[in-house]
Amino acid sequence: MTQHDRLLIIDFGSQVTQLIARRLRELNVYCEIHPYQKVTDSFLADFAPRAVIFSGGPDSVMRAGSPRPPQSVYGLGVPILGICYGQQVMMQDLGGRVEAGEHATAEFGRAYVEQADQGDEFLSGWFQGGREQVWMSHGDHVAEIAPGFQVLGTSPGAPFAITADPARRFYAVQFHPEVHHTPNGRTLYENFIRLAGFRGDWTMGAYREEAIAKIRAQAGDGKVICGLSGGVDSSVAAVLIHEAIGDQLTCVFVDHGLLRQNEAAEVVAMFRDNYNIPLIHADESDLFLSALDGVSDPEVKRKTIGKLFIDVFQKHAAEVGGAEFLAQGTLYPDVIESVSFSGGPSVTIKSHHNVGGLPEKMGLKLVEPLRELFKDEVRALGHELGLPASFIGRHPFPGPGLAIRCPGEITREKLAILRKADAVYIDQIRRHGLYDEIWQAFVALLPVRTVGVMGDGRTYDYACALRAVTSVDGMTADYYPFTHDFLSETATRIINEVKGINRVTYDITSKPPGTIEWE
Ligand code: XMP
Numbered sequence: 001m002t003q004h005d006r007l008l009i010i011d012f013g014s015q016v017t018q019l020i021a022r023r024l025r026e027l028n029v030y031c032e033i034h035p036y037q038k039v040t041d042s043f044l045a046d047f048a049p050r051a052v053i054f055s056g057g058p059d060s061v062m063r064a065g066s067p068r069p070p071q072s073v074y075g076l077g078v079p080i081l082g083i084c085y086g087q088q089v090m091m092q093d094l095g096g097r098v099e100a101g102e103h104a105t106a107e108f109g110r111a112y113v114e115q116a117d118q119g120d121e122f123l124s125g126w127f128q129g130g131r132e133q134v135w136m137s138h139g140d141h142v143a144e145i146a147p148g149f150q151v152l153g154t155s156p157g158a159p160f161a162i163t164a165d166p167a168r169r170f171y172a173v174q175f176h177p178e179v180h181h182t183p184n185g186r187t188l189y190e191n192f193i194r195l196a197g198f199r200g201d202w203t204m205g206a207y208r209e210e211a212i213a214k215i216r217a218q219a220g221d222g223k224v225i226c227g228l229s230g231g232v233d234s235s236v237a238a239v240l241i242h243e244a245i246g247d248q249l250t251c252v253f254v255d256h257g258l259l260r261q262n263e264a265a266e267v268v269a270m271f272r273d274n275y276n277i278p279l280i281h282a283d284e285s286d287l288f289l290s291a292l293d294g295v296s297d298p299e300v301k302r303k304t305i306g307k308l309f310i311d312v313f314q315k316h317a318a319e320v321g322g323a324e325f326l327a328q329g330t331l332y333p334d335v336i337e338s339v340s341f342s343g344g345p346s347v348t349i350k351s352h353h354n355v356g357g358l359p360e361k362m363g364l365k366l367v368e369p370l371r372e373l374f375k376d377e378v379r380a381l382g383h384e385l386g387l388p389a390s391f392i393g394r395h396p397f398p399g400p401g402l403a404i405r406c407p408g409e410i411t412r413e414k415l416a417i418l419r420k421a422d423a424v425y426i427d428q429i430r431r432h433g434l435y436d437e438i439w440q441a442f443v444a445l446l447p448v449r450t451v452g453v454m455g456d457g458r459t460y461d462y463a464c465a466l467r468a469v470t471s472v473d474g475m476t477a478d479y480y481p482f483t484h485d486f487l488s489e490t491a492t493r494i495i496n497e498v499k500g501i502n503r504v505t506y507d508i509t510s511k512p513p514g515t516i517e518w519e
Contacts, residue, residue, distance in 0.1 A: 003210075005198050007031035008049035010039050012057030012067045012085050018333065019178040020053060020083070022374060023189050028200035033336050041072045051079045051196035054086025056176060060140050061088045062100050068093070079169035079196040084138055087163070087172035094146035094170075101139030107157035110181060111136045116151045120164055121195050122171050123152055125187040134161070135181035138174060169195060204377065204384045208240070211369045215244035219325055224367055225317045226327035228253040228279070229399060230267040232392055233329030233370060236382045240369050241327050242277045243385065249327070250278045250320045254312050256305060257285025258401030258415070261423040270391060282316045284308075289412065296408045296447075298519035305400045314362060326364040330371050331378065333473065375473070395440040396474065404519040408447030414462070417500040418445040421464050424497050428490045429468070438480050441468035443494075444507075444518045452502035454495075461502035466490065469516055477511040 007024060011017045011033050024031045033055075034043070052073055059066045068089060073080065082090035088098045113134050115127040126132055134155070142160040145151065149170070153162030158174040165171075171192060177185030193200075226238045228251045241249050251271060255264045264281070271277045291304050317323060370378055382392040398404060405422075406414050422443040429435050444465045452459040466487075468480035482490075491504035507514075 004030035004201050004206075005050045006047065007051045007053065007193070007196075007198070008039070008044075008047055009033045009053045009055060010069050010073075010086075011035050011055050012059065012089070014056035014058070014084070014176075016176060016178055017055040018336065020055060021332075023178050023186055024193065025202065025374060025377060026186075027190060027193060027198075028202045029193050029198050030202040036067045036069060039069060039073075041070050044070060044072060044076065049076070049078060050198060051081070051193065052076070054080065054082040054089055056084030056086060056137070059085065060100065061085070061092050061098050062140060074168075074170075079171070079192065081192050082170075082172035083178070084174060084176060087160075087174055088140055088142060090170065090172045091142045091144075091146050091149075091160075091163075094148070094165075096142060096146035096149070097144035098140050099143040101141065107136040107138055107141075107155075109136065110134075111155045111157060111161075111175065113153040113155045113158075113161045113175070116154050116162075120152055120166055122164055122166075122188065122191045123162070124191050126184060127153075132184055133182065134175035134177070134185075135179045136175045141174065142172075204380045207373075207377075208243075208381065208384055211240055212244040215241055215367060215369055218367060219245050219248060221248065222324035223320060223322055224249045224325040224327050225320050225323045225364075226251045227313055228267060228271070229397070230259070230263055231329070231397060232382060232394060233331060233375075233378055234327075235267075235270075235329075235387065235391065236378050236385065237327055237329040237368075237370055238271070238277060239275060239385050239387060240381070241367065242275060247278060250280065250323070252280045252282060252313055252316045252320075254309060254316070255281065255283045255285060256288040256309065256401060257283075258288065258305075258403045258410075260397070260402070261419040263397075270388070274388075280316050280319060282312060284312050287312065289410070292403060292410050294409060298404065298407075301403050301410075301519065302400050305403060309399070310361070317362065324365060325367045326362070327367040327369070329378075330366075330368040332370075332372055332374055335371055393436055395435075395438070395442075398517055404517050405442055405444045406447075407444065407518055413500075414445055417462060417498060418443060418464075420498045421445065421494050421501055424494050425466055425490060428486070428493060432486060434480075434482075434486075437470070438468050439471040439474070439477065440516060441466075441480070443467070445501075446505075450503045454502065459502045461500050463503040463505060464494065464501050465505045465507045465518070467507045467516070467518070469511070471511075471516070474516065475511075477516050479506075479508045479510055482506070 007029055009020055009031055017033055021031050021033055092098050111134055112131040114131050145160055145163050148165040149163045151160055152164050155161045161174045163172045177188045228234050238251050268281050271279045295301055379392050402418055406418055425443050429441055446463045448463045449460050450463050469477035471477035487506055494504050
């Protein structure tokens with residue numbers, strides 16, 4: 001269990017609960033999100049938060065049986081911040097009144113809050129230039145505040161936009177300070193954690209020391225194996241574990257023949273040469289490519305690769321002999337149990353490739369040293385551990401690799417063309433200084449041949465599509481607005497430098513309705 005000051009976020013099902021945690025982590029506060037169903041009196045006592053935040057949520061406090069925190073939360077003597085639905089819950093629990101939303105009082109989108117009262121610490125740094133822009137998204141609203149509360153800010157649609165009971169350090173806002181559309185929202189979180197007495201002790205330097213101690217305690221003198229994909233997460237996990245237990249760790253890097261140009265060599269060099277981490281480099285490209293021969297269905301491709309990956313990993317891991325633990329780069333967003341109001345499982349859009357199922361099959365225990373971190377914290381930890389910046393900043397690359405960037409049947413010839421085109425495209429992006437602005441960029445080789453003319457001759461070659469998107473978490477994405485000059489220069493370079501491609505297109509689909517990868 002961590003020694004840090006802890007903040008508890010009780011999740012009532014808002015779409016943006018994770019953003020609250022992001023804002024707090026940026027302020028060096030350790031916080032965890034837990035669904036309201038799990039937060040019982042004994043949970044609260046064990047967790048011992050220094051402060052609590054109630055998230056927003058889609059329900060109505062007017063409905064019998066709507067989500068509630070345990071009432072003991074109000075007796076903990078710690079500051080509480082209620083957001084949107086969280087504000088309404090707090091007001092109703094403490095003797096105020098909430099009214100059901102009518103069209104006239106519901107408020108969605110940008111709004112402006114005016115200061116209603118002076119001098120509370122919670123407002124420090126607010127209203128300095130007059131009113132503040134905020135993001136509202138509510139149907140119901142507070143009609144009467146609870147005894148002991150005062151109004152600090154109002155908006156036309158929310159007379160009780162900011163409310164406070166300073167004696168008990170309870171604060172409640174109708175808007176969402178965690179979203180970017182509330183530009184000064186971070187200040188409210190800063191004020192809240194300052195008045196809760198947080199020391200700001202959540203830093204990557206401290207995390208590194210603690211994680212190392214935990215890994216040592218967990219692994220003892222047992223052996224750990226780690227599957228490396230060349231991505232940031234598994235690499236940071238491997239370097240951290242190596243720092244903790246040295247040669248008790250062996251990494252297995254499975255080259256499925258679907259990697260980008262020079263990728264295998266770069267990963268191997270980084271681990272063997274820079275870090276001297278024991279590494280099994282398993283070149284299994286023949287095996288994977290022959291299993292994929294003639295396969296064109298995307299799901300069959302993904303399942304074939306996923307299953308083979310497990311078999312191959314297991315085979316090579318056995319060479320290590322007597323491993324007790326499997327290391328994985330699982331991140332916090334993967335382990336948050338979000339509140340689901342629909343209840344049912346979501347539809348499978350794509351079968352994601354991972355090593356799930358392996359630990360049970362091999363009788364291995366899991367070591368997951370990044371379980372508490374968000375992606376950008378993993379990058380910060382990578383810097384802390386001295387991984388090269390160029391490596392840490394790399395765009396995500398999917399487990400099934402180029403197989404899902406080559407719609408239709410995969411051949412070695414097509415993969416070679418795709419690798420070259422992708423390398424030219426990424427080189428262009430780097431030369432123009434755009435790499436770090438883009439979440440992910442790649443080429444998809446289309447299963448289409450088109451007629452062209454080069455010099456005096458006719459060509460009949462493949463068409464390719466360039467893809468580049470911006471995104472925060474890969475869940476939604478926008479296509480990147482390259483200039484026409486950039487696009488035409490890149491198209492010219494690809495056609496001139498890559499034999500086998502005579503036409504270049506740019507994919508301008510966002511996600512949704514598209515996905516980032518083509519398959
Ligand atoms: P999509 O294509 O679903 O991708 O919009 C969202 C993000 O996930 C990556 N991706 C994968 N990553 N295994 C992975 O590790 C997979 O099977 C996989 N499929 C997609 C994709 O590259 C993007 O960053």
